[in-house]
Amino acid sequence: VRCRGDGCSSTTCVLPGGSPPRACAGCGGRIADRFLLFSMDRYWHTRCLKCSCCQAQLGKIGSTCYSKGGMVLCRDDYIRLFGHSGACSACGQSIPANEMVMRAQGNVYHLQCFTCATCRNRLVPGDRFHYVNGTIFCEHDRPGGGSGTLLSGHLPPLQGNTVLPDQKVRGWGGHSPPRNHVPEDVSGAPWESCTPDGVWH
Missing domain, CATH: 2.10.110.10 (Cysteine Rich Protein)
Known part of the structure; x- marks a missing residue:
C-alpha cells in the first residue's frame, strides 16, 4: 500500500x-x-x-x-x-482537513473562494447560484439573462464530526441530474443552492 x-x-x-x-x-x-x-x-x-x-x-x-x-x-x-487534487478548485491552494468546504459538480472550494465569477461576491449557505462549465454565477449575474426557474434549496444544519451530503440540485422531476450534467441552454437551467459540506475535527 x-x-x-x-x-x-x-x-x-x-x-x-x-x-x-x-x-x-x-x-x-x-x-x-x-x-x-x-x-x-x-x-x-x-x-x-x-x-x-x-x-x-x-x-x-x-x-x-x-x-x-x-x-x-x-x-x-x-x-x-477533498476533490481530485486536495486543493481548492478556485485558488489551487490545499484545503485543510478540518476546514468546511463548498462543492459544485464534484469540485471543492474554500468557503472564501466560492464566489461569483462576474461580481466576485462570496456566496454563502442559502444563496442560489448557477454553475456553467466550471464557473460559478450568483443569481443576479446568471449568464443568458434572468429568465428561467429559480428553485429553492435546503440548507441542512451544520454539525461537527460529520460529513454532510453534497448540495442537491432541485427541479429535475424529483431526481438529481446526472453527476456531470452541464445544461446546453443555460437560460433555462435550474439554480443550485449553496450548502457547505461537512467538517472534520
Missing part, C-alpha cells in the same frame, strides 16, 4: 523469523503476524490500516491510500472530501 499526502509512504513488510515484535499504530496491540503494513512511519496489522470514513481495509482494496489531517483515507473518500 502506498500512501499519499502529508509526506507518508506505505509498504507491505514481511517479517523474517526472529524479528522483534512491533506495536500496531491502529489497535496498539503486538503484531505477531508474518505480514504487516508500514505507513506514516508506523507499523500496522493488515486488518487495522483502515479508511477513516468507510472503514475499508486499505491493504485489501488497492495499492494506494491517502493521509490528510491525521485521517487515513481510501482513494474514493479522499476525492469525495
